[in-house]
Amino acid sequence: MSSPNTPQEEPFNESQPENDENIVKVHASIIREREEPRAGYEPIPLWLITVFFAIIFWAGIYLAYNSGGFSKEVYNPELVSWQGGGASVSVPPDPKVIGKRLFTQNCVVCHQTSGLGVAGQFPTLVESEWVIDAGPDDWVGDNHLVRVLIHGLGGPVQVKGVTYNNAMPPWSQLKDDQIAAILTYIRSEWGNNEPPITSEYVQTIRELTKDRTEPWTQKDLKAIPPEKIQELGAAPAPAEPATTVPAAQPAA
Amino acid sequence: MNKLPLIFVGIFLTFTSAWIGLVAYPTLNLANVEPIPDEETGGVLPPTTSGMAIAGQKVYASAGCMYCHSQQVRWAPLSTDIAKGLGTRQTVARDYIREKVAFLGTMRTGPDLSNIGVRQTDANWHHLHLFEPRTVTEWSIMPSYRYLYKTQKISGQPSNDAIQGLRGPHAPKPGYEVVPSVDAKALVAYMLSLKKNYKLPESPEPTAK
Amino acid sequence: MNSPSLLSTINPATEPDKLDSVERAEIDASTRGPVLLFFGTAIFWLLMGSLLGLISAWKITNPGLFDSISWLTFGRLRPAHLNLVAYGWAVPAAIGVGLWLTARLCRVPLLHAKLLISSAIVWNLGILVGLSGILIGDGRSIEWLEFPAYATPILFIAYACISVWTIIMFRFRKSGHIYVSQWYLFAAFLWFPWLYATANILLVWQPVQGPAQGAINWWYAHNVLGLWFTPIGLAAAYYFIPKVIGRPIHSYYLSILGFWSLALFYSWNGMHHLIGGPFPAWMVSASVVASVMMFIPVITTAINHHMTMKGHFEALNWSPTLRFIVFGAVSYTVVSLQGTFMAIPALNSITHFTDYTIGHAHLGLYAFFTMIMFGSMYYIVPRLVGGEWPCANLIRWHFWLSAVGIILMVGALTLGGLLQGLALYDVASTFRSSIEFATPFRVLRGISGFILMGGQLVFAYLFVQMLLKPGSQKKSPAHFDKSDNSSNDSVAI
Numbered sequence: 038m039s040s041p042n043t044p045q046e047e048p049f050n051e052s053q054p055e056n057d058e059n060i061v062k063v064h065a066s067i068i069r070e071r072e073e074p075r076a077g078y079e080p081i082p083l084w085l086i087t088v089f090f091a092i093i094f095w096a097g098i099y100l101a102y103n104s105g106g107f108s109k110e111v112y113n114p115e116l117v118s119w120q121g122g123g124a125s126v127s128v129p130p131d132p133k134v135i136g137k138r139l140f141t142q143n144c145v146v147c148h149q150t151s152g153l154g155v156a157g158q159f160p161t162l163v164e165s166e167w168v169i170d171a172g173p174d175d176w177v178g179d180n181h182l183v184r185v186l187i188h189g190l191g192g193p194v195q196v197k198g199v200t201y202n203n204a205m206p207p208w209s210q211l212k213d214d215q216i217a218a219i220l221t222y223i224r225s226e227w228g229n230n231e232p233p234i235t236s237e238y239v240q241t242i243r244e245l246t247k248d249r250t251e252p253w254t255q256k257d258l259k260a261i262p263p264e265k266i267q268e269l270g271a272a273p274a275p276a277e278p279a280t281t282v283p284a285a286q287p288a289a
Numbered sequence: 290m291n292k293l294p295l296i297f298v299g300i301f302l303t304f305t306s307a308w309i310g311l312v313a314y315p316t317l318n319l320a321n322v323e324p325i326p327d328e329e330t331g332g333v334l335p336p337t338t339s340g341m342a343i344a345g346q347k348v349y350a351s352a353g354c355m356y357c358h359s360q361q362v363r364w365a366p367l368s369t370d371i372a373k374g375l376g377t378r379q380t381v382a383r384d385y386i387r388e389k390v391a392f393l394g395t396m397r398t399g400p401d402l403s404n405i406g407v408r409q410t411d412a413n414w415h416h417l418h419l420f421e422p423r424t425v426t427e428w429s430i431m432p433s434y435r436y437l438y439k440t441q442k443i444s445g446q447p448s449n450d451a452i453q454g455l456r457g458p459h460a461p462k463p464g465y466e467v468v469p470s471v472d473a474k475a476l477v478a479y480m481l482s483l484k485k486n487y488k489l490p491e492s493p494e495p496t497a498k
Numbered sequence: 499m500n501s502p503s504l505l506s507t508i509n510p511a512t513e514p515d516k517l518d519s520v521e522r523a524e525i526d527a528s529t530r531g532p533v534l535l536f537f538g539t540a541i542f543w544l545l546m547g548s549l550l551g552l553i554s555a556w557k558i559t560n561p562g563l564f565d566s567i568s569w570l571t572f573g574r575l576r577p578a579h580l581n582l583v584a585y586g587w588a589v590p591a592a593i594g595v596g597l598w599l600t601a602r603l604c605r606v607p608l609l610h611a612k613l614l615i616s617s618a619i620v621w622n623l624g625i626l627v628g629l630s631g632i633l634i635g636d637g638r639s640i641e642w643l644e645f646p647a648y649a650t651p652i653l654f655i656a657y658a659c660i661s662v663w664t665i666i667m668f669r670f671r672k673s674g675h676i677y678v679s680q681w682y683l684f685a686a687f688l689w690f691p692w693l694y695a696t697a698n699i700l701l702v703w704q705p706v707q708g709p710a711q712g713a714i715n716w717w718y719a720h721n722v723l724g725l726w727f728t729p730i731g732l733a734a735a736y737y738f739i740p741k742v743i744g745r746p747i748h749s750y751y752l753s754i755l756g757f758w759s760l761a762l763f764y765s766w767n768g769m770h771h772l773i774g775g776p777f778p779a780w781m782v783s784a785s786v787v788a789s790v791m792m793f794i795p796v797i798t799t800a801i802n803h804h805m806t807m808k809g810h811f812e813a814l815n816w817s818p819t820l821r822f823i824v825f826g827a828v829s830y831t832v833v834s835l836q837g838t839f840m841a842i843p844a845l846n847s848i849t850h851f852t853d854y855t856i857g858h859a860h861l862g863l864y865a866f867f868t869m870i871m872f873g874s875m876y877y878i879v880p881r882l883v884g885g886e887w888p889c890a891n892l893i894r895w896h897f898w899l900s901a902v903g904i905i906l907m908v909g910a911l912t913l914g915g916l917l918q919g920l921a922l923y924d925v926a927s928t929f930r931s932s933i934e935f936a937t938p939f940r941v942l943r944g945i946s947g948f949i950l951m952g953g954q955l956v957f958a959y960l961f962v963q964m965l966l967k968p969g970s971q972k973k974s975p976a977h978f979d980k981s982d983n984s985s986n987d988s989v990a991i
Contacts, residue, residue: 069975070522073603074677074740076750079805089794096787103786105779109318110491112381113364114779138494141374142407142486150373151926290754291676293668293684300685300761304692304725307765310784311717312696315777320710350639353573359851363774367847372925381776382709390639391708393775397851397922398558400929422561428930430561430937436568 132214132233136222139215143208152227158203160196163227167196170231170265178263179234183242186216189252207252213239232267319382327487334489338387338482345479346389348472352434358402359394362485371495374408375401376485378494384485399431406484415477416452416469424457433459437473440465450474521605528607529598530882532614536594537875538965539622541958543586544868548954551579552947559940569633577644578632584642584722585653586625588863590618591871592730593660596683598878599737600664603680604671610663617659624652640701640711642719647702654694661691678753679733685761686729693721713777716768723862724764728830731870732760732799735827738877739806742820743813748805752798760795763788770841773850789841796834803827816977818893822873825901829865833858848923853936853943854915857908864950865904872900872957879964880975887976888963892956894978899953907946914939 105111141150147159154161162168166175167182189207193200208216214236224231290296324333349355362368362376370376380403385391394401409415414425420438422429438452443466451466461467469477488494554575557563564570601608608614628645631637636646645653664687668680697718700706706714740747747753769777769785807824814821836858840849849855876893880886887893917935921927 070519071741071744074679074737075746076678076753077746077748077806078751079749081749081751081755082801085797085801088797092791092793096791099787099790100780100783103779103783105783107778107780109778111779112492112776113379114783115364115366138377141372142377145374146408149928290681291674293676296676296681296684297688299758300688303758303761304689304765306762307717307721307768308692308696310766311768311781312700312714314781315710315713316700316706318710319713319777320706322707322709351574351635351637352571353577353637353639355639355641356573356576361772361775367774367843368850369923369925379774379776382778384776385708385711388708389705391711392639393712393772395641395771395851395855397932398853428933430558430933432557432561432572433565434571435566436571 132218132221133225135215136218136220137226139211139219140222143211144219147205152223158201160194160199160201162223162229164229165196168223168231169229176259176263178261179238179266180242180261180264181258182220183216183234183239184246184253184258184261186211186220187239187243187246188249190254191252192254192256194255204252209243213237213243234266238266322383322386324383324386325489334487335384335387335485336487339478341475341478342482343387343389343479344471345475345477345482346392348437348476349392349479350390352437352476354402355392355394357394357396357398357431358392358400359397360392360401360403360483361394362401362403365495370401376404378485378489378492380485381489381492383489383491402480402483403485404483406481407486410481412477412481413453415480416473417454419473419476420452420455420467421457421459424455434473435459437470437476438467439470440467522602525601525605525607526598526881528609528611529601531611532608532618533594533598533878534882534965535615535618536590536597537879537961539618540587540590540594540871541954541961543582543590543622543625545951545954545958547579547582547586548947548951550575550582552944552951554579555940555944555947559937559944568635573639574633574635574637577637577639577641578629580642581628581632581644582625583863585628585645586622588727588867588871589657590621591868591875592686592727593618595734595871595874595878596687596730597660597664599679599733600667600683600687603673603677603683603737604667605673606667606670608663608667613659614663617656617663620652621656621660624649624656627652638702640715642722643697643701643715650694650698650702654691654698657694658691661687677736678747678750678757679737681753681757682729682733682736685757686726686733689721689725689729693718693725709776712772712775713769713781716771718768720768720771721765724760724767727863727867728760728764731826731830731867734870734874735803735823735830738819738823738874739803739827742817742823742877743807743810745806745810748802752802756795756798756802759791759798763791763795767792767837767841770837770846773841773843773846786841786843789838792834792838796831796838800827800831818887818890818897818976818978819873819877821897821978822869822876825897826866826868826870826873829861829869833861833866836861848919849915850919851922852915852919853911853939854919857911857915860904860911861908864900865908869900869904872896875961879961883964885964885967887960888967889960890976890978892960893976896953896956896960899949899956903946903949903953906949907943910939910942910946914943 103114105114140148148154148162149159152162160167164171167177167185185205186208188209190205193202195201211219216239217234217236220239221233223229224234324335326332327334327336360380362370362378362380364379365371371378384403385393416438418425418431419434421433421435422431440461441448443464447466448468450468452469455461455467553564553570554572557565557572557575568574597608597614624645628649631646631649632644636648637644638646643650665684668684697714700714701711701718705711736747736753766788767785769782770789773782773786775782814824839845840855840858876887914936917939918932921932921935922929
């Protein structure tokens with residue numbers, strides 16, 4: 038390059054334009070042009086070829102592990118192995134898992150996935166005296182908790198010293214074992230650690246309160262003496278659910 | 290490469306490979322999915338939808354709801370969709386056989402609607418929400434769909450269809466009421482029909498936390 | 499080359515035949531009508547489409563804006579915006595650039611230009627019908643295919659004519675050598691009608707059952723970008739970079755590798771828009787793999803372009819064409835690598851369903867494709883109207899408004915999208931926080947839209963000036979660097 042600012046490096050490949058009569062018809066911009074582009078022939082660098090083969094190798098491995106055996110029935114590559122389609126191994130139902138599912142479907146709108154509720158609107162379930170046994174001043178027993186789920190709750194209530202005034206709808210459309218599963222779940226999640234509620238106990242309370250049509254108020258509930266499910270000899274001790282049932286997954 | 294026919298064969302074959310995998314394969318394997326019998330009720334899964342709900346799909350497409358709302362629940366740990374309550378299991382091909390257009394969506398500017406019919410079961414809530422979203426969710430950025438509703442003078446008995454509990458700047462004056470158009474009713478019927486809470490064998494519910 | 503042996507077809511030792519300026523002028527003149535018509539309508543729809551995009555951007559942060567007007571609802575403006583900029587601006591711009599390049603590289607004048615002029619009119623009629631269809635509520639809510647069933651046949655007929663006419667030029671080409679730009683042009687003009695016909699038959703005219711639609715939808719939508727806009731953009735870059743700086747493309751072998759790996763891998767990419775979606779796992783995984791494999795053509799092309807430019811970057815100081823094209827080529831590398839990362843499931847689980855994707859789309863379609871089209875037009879239009887761009891300063895404004903605008907837009911959407919995605923993924927976080935995190939960035943995006951539109955208005959003004967005053971008094975080309983005028987006047991813009 039003669040000068041860094043002179044882009045004129047290549048000689049023009051024009052056929053002596055000044056001698057051509059037709060040149061008057063040609064626009065100035067076209068005469069100025071450089072020749073049509075050509076290709077140079079530098080080789081492909083070796084490191085590039087190496088990188089490419091490494092990517093292709095990775096691709097093979099990735100497909101082997103994530104293709105779900107190329108089956109049209111397999112949607113989640115993590116759930117299956119090469120041996121077969123989404124095998125469903127039956128496991129004893131864990132009330133906490135069922136409870137979590139039901140809670141997610143029905144309760145998270147107000148109480149949130151975190152169980153913390155919404156400040157000022159929906160009370161927290163985490164370490165709430167309504168859910169767990171909070172010591173000698175706690176007037177809320179397990180019987181109260183089940184009643185709230187069956188018939189709902191209205192009017193002002195105090196939870197962990199905060200007053201809420203909102204309405205919780207009744208959930209009597211849920212079956213006994215479903216209510217039990219939800220309660221078992223919320224009593225064992227987020228650091229809560231209380232014994233499970235059995236479906237027999239829910240059934241007992243439902244029988245006791247079958248004439249009631251109104252949601253409960255805090256005043257009504259306070260009139261009922263508290264019960265603790267573990268102290269009830271009548272209710273059969275529930276089978277301790279498997280703490281964490283391992284996922285029934287064939288090794289991927 | 291100076292031979293045009295050879296280039297042609299090359300671009301034809303590379304393109305065909307993907308065409309077979311991503312067009313022919315789904316057309317042959319995913320476009321004729323049948324419902325399966327529901328052993329509990331004797332019906333079929335996924336359940337059939339009403340004519341109003343099918344009409345509502347057209348309104349959904351016409352209003353472009355799909356540009357902000359997805360309709361798919363993805364598996365964990367790829368997503369936290371199930372933990373966040375969008376559904377109980379991953380959605381699979383069979384879930385969409387009732388849809389004229391599968392509104393899978395690519396954006397969640399608004400929440401996923403795969404199971405909106407499970408979460409919000411009240412038609413009046415949906416009408417309130419469509420008429421003026423900020424009366425039910427004050428921080429919503431959804432546009433209003435007032436053009437699907439008509440404000441009219443109450444003559445004699447109030448209409449059975451009138452939306453209950455309207456508030457805000459667009460609430461009707463005393464003596465007036467807001468009634469949904471056929472399109473609005475169809476759209477709400479479609480919303481209420483969006484329930485993917487039945488069980489399908491190819492989509493097991495997650496069994497562990 | 500007449501040798502029938504297979505070896506000769508990959509024999510690099512062919513040189514392009516010399517093209518003298520008279521022949522070149524004749525060829526350029528033969529394309530004048532259709533190319534200028536495509537460019538003019540493209541610029542008009544670009545302005546309209548951007549305006550609709552701007553309104554939708556502001557509606558998302560001000561949901562009360564025009565909220566009682568059905569045809570201005572967000573769910574109609576957004577697809578109208580996309581279809582106008584894609585089919586109204588990008589496709590005609592690509593056709594115009596593609597026609598001009600094909601004619602020049604094949605060394606054949608365009609015959610019967612009236613056919614292409616009619617096709618351009620029919621195409622734009624189709625756009626108008628489709629746009630009205632979306633706004634009155636007939637949009638189909640299938641991304642990239644929103645135009646109603648009564649508009650797409652018009653577009654297809656127009657496009658089929660254009661495509662056939664372009665392919666015919668290859669058939670009658672004079673030069674034995676086929677330059678790398680021609681591979682891309684040839685492939686693009688074959689792929690797009692196939693894509694468009696398949697997608698319309700299976701999704702619009704005779705829709706298949708719901709579960710299959712998503713795969714076909716994204717096979718189409720991604721390939722419009724990958725197998726139509728990208729090849730045309732790369733063809734232009736492969737032509738104009740060596741043309742302006744006057745030296746050969748670095749490596750023929752890298753060109754070959756880049757072209758074939760793009761053809762093979764890009765076509766498989768579509769399903770990465772549906773990761774976790776209701777499709778058999780292998781389909782999604784195949785697209786994830788293909789998206790990662792896109793590393794190969796992208797790096798190859800980037801090296802090829804960079805090594806060609808090496809030692810000639812000072813040309814960016816004076817050539818508007820080169821400055822736009824190089825901006826676009828660099829953006830191509832960035833957007834493609836970003837796309838590769840977005841397809842990796844662990845990262846996709848954050849970016850999916852968020853504004854991040856919108857930022858990615860604008861990086862591809864604006865920072866890469868549109869900038870390359872602008873650059874090409876700066877080169878082509880003076881040769882068609884026989885005049886020079888009236889004002890280098892306005893071109894400079896156009897460049898900087900576009901560059902700053904698009905960087906601001908993509909940056910805002912990327913950051914906002916990441917925060918939004920983290921909130922959507924985090925179990926403890928509410929949906930409301932995903933909106934609140936994204937909102938300030940959405941406001942920034944709205945501002946960037948004004949900047950981009952400013953640049954487009956400058957360009958539209960320049961283009962209209964070129965049409966109204968052909969053969970202007972200005973003799974020298976509109977170069978940026980005035981101090982250097984004497985030496986640069988002798989070469990192309």
